[in-house]
Every structure is written in C-alpha cells, then in structure tokens.
Amino acid sequence: MESFFVLATWLDVMAISACAGVLACAIWVIPRHAPGYFHARLWAGLGIALALLTVASGVLLASRTLEFSGAAFSALPTYLPLVVHKTHFGLIWQTRMVAVAILWVCWLVGFVRGWRGAAAWLAMVVLLVVVFSRSATGHAGDQGIYSIGVWVDCVHVLSSGIWVGGLFAMSLLVFPALMRQVDVERMLSVEVFARLSSVATIALIAIVVSGVYNAWGGLERVDDLWQSRYGQVLSFKVILVAWMVYLGGHNRYHKLPALRRWVGLPVGRSSFWARVPGWQPLSTAPGGAHLLSRCARAVHIESVLGVLVLAAASVLHHGMPPADMRHMGFAPAPAVAVVVPFVRQGSQA
Incomplete structure (x- = not known):
C-alpha cells in the first residue's frame, strides 16, 4: 500500500511540473515572434498536462483516504465522502479542484486569438x-x-516544476519542431536556447535556497544526511540535481556560445569556464543542426534525471524527517545500504 501512496505523490508532482513547465515555456522561453506552430504545440501540451493534473488529483484523494482510514481499496466509496467533507485535507482538496x-477555462480561453498570453x-x-495545496498537506504544513x-x-x-517541467516541454514539444526548422530559424534556435538557460538558472537559484531551508528544518544535523534513511534519500536527490546542474551548465557555457558563433553573434570571454572538464570551446564546423541536436540530447538526459528527482x-x-522524529521522542531510523526499503518503511503522510 505504501508504494501506491508514493506513486500517487509522484504522479501529482509530475503533473504540477508538467503544467508549470509548459506555462513557463509559453510565457518566457518561446518569444512572441516565433512561428505560430510552436505556440500551438505548447498549448496542446498544456491540455495534456491539465488532463494529467486532473487524474492525479483524483488519485491523490484516493491515496489520502486510504492513508487516513487504513482501509482497503474496497472501502473507498465509504470513506471518500467523509474525507472530502469532514477533514482539513478535504477542504484544501476542494479548493484545489476549483483551481x-x-x-481548464484558461486553457479554453487560450484558443481565442490574442488572448493566449x-x-x-x-x-x-x-x-x-x-502548488499551495501540495505544500500545505505535506511536512511543511505541520x-x-x-x-x-x-x-x-x-x-x-513551483521552481522545481518550472525547471524540470520546462525540460519536459522542451524535449517533447519544442525541440522536435525546432530541429525540423533549424536552418530556417537559426536566430530563433539561439534565442530559445538562451531563454531556456536563463529561466532554468533563475529557477535553480530558488530551488537551492528553498531546498536548503527545507533540508535544515528536516534534518537539523549534517550527519543525518548519511545516518538516517530520510537523509540517504535526500542525498541521492542532491546528487541527481548536481548532475542536472552540470549538464545545464555545460549547455549554457559550452554549447550556447558555439550556437552564437554559428549565427555570427558575439561571444564573451569564457576563460574560466573553459577550464571546467569537458567545457572547452566547441567547434561550429559540424553545423547548426548538429549543435542543436547535442543541446537537445543534453536536455533529454536532464529530463530523465528530473523524473528521478521527483520520484x-x-x-x-x-x-518522517529526523528532526520531527526527535521532537516526538523517537530516534531517527538508521541508514541502510540501499534506498528502496525506505519506500516500504515510510511513516507519515
């Protein structure tokens, strides 16, 4: 049953990320002067993301009902109305469904000419x-x-959703169309990639600052990172994020300058970044399609890592964070050699 609870949460954060990422690309990454089919693809993708969010909200309600009641799946019809109408979570969930x-109304209005922005x-x-409904019903709401x-x-x-979801949107919706028009839309390719890098950088700063705050509140002690199961999973997540940061930095300081040289734009001095392993100046000889395909491949890898981060x-x-366990008078659960058993040992909704 615990695996179902984790799966429901993962589906929910994936749906939120998908919506946030598509919207971020529509607002900040794809410029208004881009051909209409880019915007159309993003708006169609938003519809898919909203469908996923709708399903995830229903699955989340079922999951929380089972957690609260301790009942089996067959008892859902009995307990669902009680959870929706008699619990604090139910009130927040109702507000979420109105949102x-x-x-959905915003999505439909977006099909009217001139109203999409x-x-x-x-x-x-x-x-x-x-997003508030997600945070208020988790550890942060305690x-x-x-x-x-x-x-x-x-x-x-939200910042995690913009970062990871933006990678999803670029991988599935933007890059396939951009690759087909790379020789026609040279300047657009560079502009889109530069905008994506800037949005990701700002989101990453917000992720790091808020993540450090959350981690300190949950751990309290540095050695909890390796002496508790909670800290072990958190460490695994940090390693994945660090890998994504390296790939994103490689795109920003290694591939983007090559794209700028390809279209004849000036490139600033990068003597410092050239010293980073694997970040030496990239040749433009293979052509723009090859350069853009390398950019897209890195974004694809980041997207996969993002799925693991959300998991x-x-x-x-x-x-239960070690800090909460101490405040309740329990010793933090000891770390184990692998992460998987922790999924079956979770103790708090």
Missing part, C-alpha cells in the same frame, strides 16, 4: 493554488498551513 477547473499568465497564477515553511515549500515546488521527492514526502 483545476479554472485552469493573458490566459497563460492567469493559469500560472492559478497554478499557485494547486506547523500550520500559513506558516513560513509552507510558503518556502511553495517556492520550492525521490515523493519518497521523502512519505518519510
């Missing part, structure tokens, strides 16, 4: 309500749904 309905901005604001921890966690969830975050959501 999801508004997101405003609809995307409004959808991003409404998505914050969904100190109150309006505590500083909840707001910090909202920043962490680790879902496991953490269902484990």
